[in-house]
Amino acid sequence: MGMWMRGHGVEEADKLDRAATVHVVRRTADQLRPQRWAVLGALLVSLVWTACSLAGPWLVRNAIDHGIRKGHAYVLDRDVMIYVVVALAQYASQRSQIMVLARVGERWLRSLRLDVFAHLQALSMPFYDREKAGVIVSRMTSDIDSLAELIQMGILRFASQGLLVTASLVMLIALSWQLSIVVFAVLPFVLLASAKFKRDSNRAYLDVRDNIGLTLSGLQEGIAGVRVVQAFAREPVQIDRFAVTNRSLLDAHLRSTWIQSWYIPVVEYAQHMTMAGTVGLGGLLVHRGSISIGTVAAFVLLLNNLFEPLQQLTQLLNTLQSAAASLSKLYQLLDTPVDVVEPSSPVALPDRGDVRVEGVSFAYAGGRPVLQDVDLVIHPGERLALVGPTGAGKSTLAKLVARLYDVTEGRVTFGGVDVRDASTAALRQRIVVVPQEGFLFNGTILDNIRMARAGATEQEVWDALRDIGVLSRFEALPEGLQTEVQERGSRFSAGEKQLVSLARAALVDPAVLVLDEATSSLDPGTELLVEHALERLMEGRTVIVIAHRLSTAERADRVGVVADGHLVELGTHAELVAAGGRYAALFGAWAGGVGAPST
Amino acid sequence: MRRQWWGIAIGMFMGVVWTAGKIAIPRFVGRAIDRGVDGGDGRSLRINTILILGIGLASAVCAGARRYNAFREARVIEANLRNRLFAHLQGLHFGFHDRAHTGDLMSRANTDLQSIEILFSSLPMSFANVMSLVGATVIMFLLNWQLAALSLVSLPLVNVVAKHFSKVLHPQVLGIQQESAQLATVVEEAVSGVRVVKGFGAETVLAARLAVEAEDVYEASIGAARVRASHAPALELLPNLGLVTVLFVGGHQVLDGRMSLGDLVAFNVYLVLLIGPLRMLGDMLAQFQRAVAAAGRVHEILVSDPEITEPHGARPLAAGAGEVRFDGVRFGYHDRQPVIDGLDLTIEAGTSVALVGSTGSGKTTLARLLPRFYDVSAGRVLIDGHDVSTVRLQDLRRAVATVFEETFLFSDTIAANIAFADPDAGEDAIERAARQAGAAEFIDTLPDGYATMTGERGFSLSGGQRQRIAIARAVLADPRVLILDDATSAVDPTKEHEIRDSLGEVMRGRTTIVIAHRPATIALADRVVLLDQGRIVADGTHDSLLATSERYREVLAAAARRDEELQAEAT
Secondary structure, eight states, X not given: OGGGOXXXXXXXXXXXXXXXXXXXXXXXXXXTGGGHHHHHHHHHHHHHHHHHHHHHHHHHHHIIIIIITTTOHHHHHHHHHHHHHHHHHHHHHHHHXXXXXXXXXXXXXXXXXXXXXXXXXXXXXXXXXXXXXHHHHHIIIIIHHHHHHIIIIIHHXXXXXXXXXHXXXXXXXXHOHHHHHHHHHHHHHHHHHHHHHHHHHHHHHHHHHHHHHHHHHHHHHHHHTHHHHHHTTOHHHHHHHHHHHHHHHHHHHHHHHHHHHHHHHHHHHHHHHHHHHHHHHHHHHHHHTSSOXXXXXXXXXXXXXXXXXXXXXXXXXXXXXXXXXXXXXXHHHHHSOOSSOOOSSOOOOOSSOOEEEEEEEEEOTTSOEEEEEEEEEEOTTOEEEEEOOTTSSHHHHHHHHTTSSOOSEEEEEETTEEGGGSOHHHHHHHEEEEOSSOOOOSEEHHHHHHTTSTTOOHHHHHHHHHHTTOHHHHHTSTTGGGOEEOGGGTTSOHHHHHHHHHHHHHHHOOSEEXXXXXXXXXXXXXXXXXXXXXXXXXXXXXXXXXXXXHHHHHHSSEEEEEETTEEEEEEOHHHHHHHTSHHHHHHHHHHTTSOOOOO | OHHHHXXXXXXXXXXXXXXXXXXXHHHHHHHIIIIXXXXXXXXXXXXXXXXXXXXXXXXHXXXXXXXXXXXXHHHHHHHHHHHHHHHHHHHSOHHHHHHSOHHHHHHIIIXXXXXXXXXXXXXXXXXXXXXXXXXXXXXXHHHOHHHHHHHHHHTHHHHHXXXXXXXXXXXXXXXXXXXXXXXXXXXXXXXXXXXXXXXHTOHHHHHHHHHHHHHHHHHHHHHHHHHHHHHHHHHHHHHHHHHHHHHHHXXXXXXXXXXXXXXXXXXXXXXXXXXXXXXXXXXHHHHHHHHHHHHHHHHHHHTSOOSOOOOTTOBOOOOOOOXXXXXXXXXXXXXXXXXXXXXXXXXXXXXXXXXXXXXXXXXXXXXXXXXXXXXXXXXXXXXXXXXXXXXXXXXXXXXXXXXXXXXOOOSSBHHHHHTTSOTTOOHHHHHHHHHHTTOHHHHHHSTTGGGOBXXXXXXXXXXXXXXXXXXXXXXXXXXXXXXXXXXXXXSOGGGHHHHXXXXXXXXXXXXXXXXXXXXXXXXXXXXXXXXETTEEEEEEOHHHHHHHOHHHHHHHHHHHHHHHHHHHHHO
């Protein structure tokens, strides 16, 4: 999409006020502190470059005034030699300016990427429940990309053009304050036009961007839905509809073109006007003897350094503003507090132990309680099934044990240690959560399994696979464990993904397993294998399963029924059926085959 | 396109005026300095000053007009091409779309058209650049041919460097984009797989992976910077060397009295004028090459002919009751082994037939031959006695409505999706169709009812709900023949009976081809045809086939096993 747009824009709502801008600038300066010498170097070479760019017209003036006009050939020769040196210095300084700025900028971006990602990883589940995945991803993609673009294209030009404009103005005044009046007479109009241009082009940019989105989704839909369109012989209507969207994009483009088309000539004419003014007024001043003819010639050359850079600066301002908005969003993300905090001095966890839930309540920040006053003891090697309606809190309870969330009240302990006192890394070696659906990352199957224990050897992975009896299944893959997962494993069945998930857990060899039972069915070929693997995995471990099938509950050692945020029933399957409570009712309905309880 | 060429021609003209102005102004500046300032001629100073103002105005106005004209025409060309491409894609046969990738088609309609747009929008500019090159060169030769010849030694190098710059920078920029995309993939995985990451404590693994990608992006960006560093400064240095040569040689000529000072100043300005166009033309040449490649890719689609076309003088489809006949039909995808292998079948008007068979038996393919989504390789398909390949395609497809296995809903309201076949259908008709398809109940519970938006960016509906809207869409078309291609597959087995009742109503008195694997749905049909490897292996009622055909029982049993698994999941 990038190529469709030229320039940049920022939404009204994202525009930063003065205080926010100061904050962003200050913080960025802080971040650049480790690179301050490189930044200083970049500034220095920029200065050299600008000085060299400006020296050219000076030298020309000097050569004309003191060399050619006065008939001193040696002055001309000397100035020419200096000019050659200056040109080479300009070449060298520009070269190093590009490299130094790129190094500083890209290094900063790299550390920003790592910091933001690390913070994202540190943020706990409540954050991910709250924010939309697309928005989170866009922080790391479009927001950082807009900064990258600024660094690759903009900041260099912004810095050098800004310097050039400022230095040119200073030199113009230094050359002749009388002649500079011409420039200062025209400049206000240029600035006014630039301000209008900046505002209009920002709006036009946003308009074009929205229309591109609509056109792309129209295209996408036309291609993806072409079979339905043809089946109902609706091609003409669809073509007309697309033409309307396309037309509206064209109109947006034309509006944006128009804005560019008036602005550039205005600046160009301003330059011609100052040129005419310089010559006209300059002539009079020379006649009166106030200035030299060389000054007029130098003035004419310097004017080239003024207006075009000014026009580019205006266009860059929108880019700068949108980058500042992105940066501000990134800093806000970095400032989002981490809910699940690492203890400063972690306590070691025993290898095995009871899981105790003591007087636990949980509520999302500012929300109503999801769980209230839950007490529960799970002994080593015991299997507990949690059942209850969707949203009653059974999966929250299970995840509190693994400290995916922190309790609001009470505490959860493993082997007598509060889970909040252990390091997350240690806790994940004892308590593992196996999610409902197997999720594959890009990379090999081996990488996918090993992500649960980064240091594991390939042999350990093979052993883990053998332990849960799925070795042959993985050996049968086209390239064994080296088989590449592409497009999030679209070539693997849900069952195979689940096997990878179980293999990860087996590799960790935890004391406690938290299982979120799958609700969707697996392919017939793998379902049995998954069941066997799961059975082997659960052997000898404490298991908390969030059950969606009552058959699973029936097989557990004990069953806990969670309803409305409370643990309302707890006991063996037989006890609960005999007690005639909620569980008995659920089970009765299910066993009767009338329907499926929605657990 | 002719109008656009006119616009571009006007743009070129404007560009030439603009260029002429740009070239003329330094000339007048030089004169003003020579005669007005140096020579002390006040009248000449005034005249030249006024001329600069006047010519500057004309030049600036033309600059704007050139720009607007160029971009307008280029955008119009781009938009027209996109319309043509879209229209052409809509007309291309199923076979084409089976083979094409959506992403590839999208990039042709997007980035490729963009390259073409850039080319056209830069035409007037390129033309003006060539003109100013020629003009400035001529004037420079007229002013002082020795100096001109001297400066023309170094300047063409600017063009060479600029072209090389654009050529080597482009792949670098693509490289950055590619690396950034890989980084984005890791982020996306980390966010959508956050449950796995947290559950297994895999944060460090992902952080390490991201570090690798961030390093790659860094390296790619530095690589691009290196290319910029090795080219951009040279583009400044070369003209500077030209300038200094002119100053040196020209300066001595002035000292020797062979040239005026004004001419030297003007000469310098022309030299500066040449630099921009030389640089831009180099860049333009590289862009031109990209645009040609892009145009080739767009052209490739525009020249692929739709394979399903109506013959010249195709007849309207005469009214009829909906009798369908397959007569010695053979068909295979891309001429490989036949999927339908010499099949004869007649479906009497107003009756329903269930096509049953294992995967790959040809049941879906057979149903797709009737509305001519594909053409038979041998034999004929007839509707009410008319060969489908001889009647108007529009009529045929209006007469046959298909509910696809994979439902596709458009980003529009539910009402518009149901009224797809007939956008003028009234509310009554839409609601009736929804009721018949068993969709009315859940639509009524939606916050916006029939005005609820669906599709990619709309309300997310369950598979079964989407399927029912698709059925309503077919019902509203009131077709002569209805094809239900596994239309209940996405529907929860426990809820299927709700749709089954309405399907019965939809099928009553209408020729219907049902592709199904659940006995209860099959039983809705008057007749069952069992297909195996493109041939009919059994034909009768559900009950009679159950009693007589071993293969039929096998196929149903296999389907039932799969369903049971689904059933277990529902509980």
